[in-house]
Amino acid sequence: MKHSEPLQMPIEEAMRTQRAIRRLKPDPIDDALILHLIELALKAPSGSNAQNWEFIVVKDPQVKAKLARLNRFAWSIYGGIGRRLAGSDERMHKIMNAVQWQADHFEEIPVIVVACIKAIIPPWPPLAATGTYGSIYPSVQNLLLAARAAGLGAALITLPLWSLFLARRALGLPWRITPCAVIPLGWPKGRYGPTTRRPVAEVVSLDRYGNRAFLASSQPSARS
Amino acid sequence: MKHSEPLQMPIEEAMRTQRAIRRLKPDPIDDALILHLIELALKAPSGSNAQNWEFIVVKDPQVKAKLARLNRFAWSIYGGIGRRLAGSDERMHKIMNAVQWQADHFEEIPVIVVACIKAIIPPWPPLAATGTYGSIYPSVQNLLLAARAAGLGAALITLPLWSLFLARRALGLPWRITPCAVIPLGWPKGRYGPTTRRPVAEVVSLDRYGNRAFLASSQPSARS
Numbered sequence: 183m184k185h186s187e188p189l190q191m192p193i194e195e196a197m198r199t200q201r202a203i204r205r206l207k208p209d210p211i212d213d214a215l216i217l218h219l220i221e222l223a224l225k226a227p228s229g230s231n232a233q234n235w236e237f238i239v240v241k242d243p244q245v246k247a248k249l250a251r252l253n254r255f256a257w258s259i260y261g262g263i264g265r266r267l268a269g270s271d272e273r274m275h276k277i278m279n280a281v282q283w284q285a286d287h288f289e290e291i292p293v294i295v296v297a298c299i300k301a302i303i304p305p306w307p308p309l310a311a312t313g314t315y316g317s318i319y320p321s322v323q324n325l326l327l328a329a330r331a332a333g334l335g336a337a338l339i340t341l342p343l344w345s346l347f348l349a350r351r352a353l354g355l356p357w358r359i360t361p362c363a364v365i366p367l368g369w370p371k372g373r374y375g376p377t378t379r380r381p382v383a384e385v386v387s388l389d390r391y392g393n394r395a396f397l398a399s400s401q402p403s404a405r406s
Numbered sequence: 407m408k409h410s411e412p413l414q415m416p417i418e419e420a421m422r423t424q425r426a427i428r429r430l431k432p433d434p435i436d437d438a439l440i441l442h443l444i445e446l447a448l449k450a451p452s453g454s455n456a457q458n459w460e461f462i463v464v465k466d467p468q469v470k471a472k473l474a475r476l477n478r479f480a481w482s483i484y485g486g487i488g489r490r491l492a493g494s495d496e497r498m499h500k501i502m503n504a505v506q507w508q509a510d511h512f513e514e515i516p517v518i519v520v521a522c523i524k525a526i527i528p529p530w531p532p533l534a535a536t537g538t539y540g541s542i543y544p545s546v547q548n549l550l551l552a553a554r555a556a557g558l559g560a561a562l563i564t565l566p567l568w569s570l571f572l573a574r575r576a577l578g579l580p581w582r583i584t585p586c587a588v589i590p591l592g593w594p595k596g597r598y599g600p601t602t603r604r605p606v607a608e609v610v611s612l613d614r615y616g617n618r619a620f621l622a623s624s625q626p627s628a629r630s
Contacts, residue, residue, distance in 0.1 A: 188418040193555045196417045197449045197548055217620060221606040225421045227562050233604055242613040305529030309568050312586050319543030324421055331417045338451050340537050354614035362536050380457055382445040389466040390578035
């Protein structure tokens with residue numbers, strides 16, 4: 183695929199086969215492709231169309247190593263708790279093995295994208311927080327979908343950002359820019375494929391919470 | 407278009423032509439189509455794959471009226487400030503006219519979707535906030551893209567949620583569920599079309615913030 187060519191995958195196929203791909207090959211990714219993906223990320227909406235975003239494309243081994251250390255530290259705590267909570271849930275352990283792989287091989291991932299918002303997010307009021315995160319995560323989702331359509335492996339993680347102070351220091355970010363999400367990118371070792379989700383009628387209410395009006399009418403289909 | 411048919415629009419076309427469509431016709435939308443869009447929303451990633459989302463599909467005029475009042479109240483304050491800040495910026499005034507139209511005609515919008523997360527979002531640490539909002543906004547973006555591919559008008563707004571207490575009361579939400587985003591849906595009066603964005607090389611840094619390494623190499627293209 184030429185990197186300048188538009189991504190042609192039908193949108194529904196991209197959404198249905200998007201999944202976190204954590205085991206990545208160390209092979210490099212063309213800069214033009216990375217910029218193409220981020221350009222599509224910028225097409226997402228942002229509050230008041232302010233486009234207050236900043237993307238850091240990390241390829242330098244030294245910066246990667248710093249993010250890897252931050253990720254490993256958070257995972258050493260969070261992963262331990264997670265494994266205990268997972269108990270005998272096979273699927274959770276499979277996910278955690280992939281996260282472990284990612285933590286162990288973080289330095290070998292060819293490109294780490296850090297999505298940031300040019301704002302300090304106040305803890306209050308909640309409207310400010312949802313408005314601010316709502317101005318960066320739609321673009322992150324565009325990036326993930328575009329990566330999927332391009333055949334690149336990607337995942338959305340936040341553990342390397344457990345300390346905003348240390349994350350800002352690793353990336354040379356001023357205090358008024360907040361890193362929000364980390365997206366490791368690389369050619370996948372594994373494969374994309376359909377995901378399983380709760381049936382839509384179980385998470386949709388009509389008019390008021392708890393009114394599961396669509397439970398009866400919804401037919402099981404190949405889609406769900 | 408049959409509502410059970412997969413959405414076929416190429417992903418890049420959907421992303422490049424997605425924009426907030428606020429002027430909507432009052433014509434009804436088929437329930438099956440709404441569920442189809444939300445089903446695709448559920449395909450987005452969520453933290454630890456917890457899928458802690460809840461979607462309220464509001465069609466009842468009484469509930470709509472409550473959200474309309476909340477929206478109008480916030481807009482009466484925010485819009486006044488906005489108009490003063492916009493000065494003579496034509497584009498901002500065009501956006502604000504559309505938001506004003508939306509506020510004036512809120513009750514006529516056929517469907518209002520409220521995306522919620524089954525969590526109380528703690529003001530601290532930031533990792534909890536970004537992880538939680540990062541578990542709902544990717545699905546909101548899927549919903550917006552799917553709406554665009556289906557030819558439905560949509561926008562992402564948060565003003566009706568300025569008071570979580572009143573928003574929860576309007577929607578019958580328990581306190582442990584947080585409404586995060588509101589998406590008015592309807593058949594568009596206007597048209598979708600390409601959006602303008604800042605050039606990608608201006609918002610991307612290599613390795614450390616401020617290193618605009620791609621500024622020189624990036625060629626102006628039809629894409630940007």
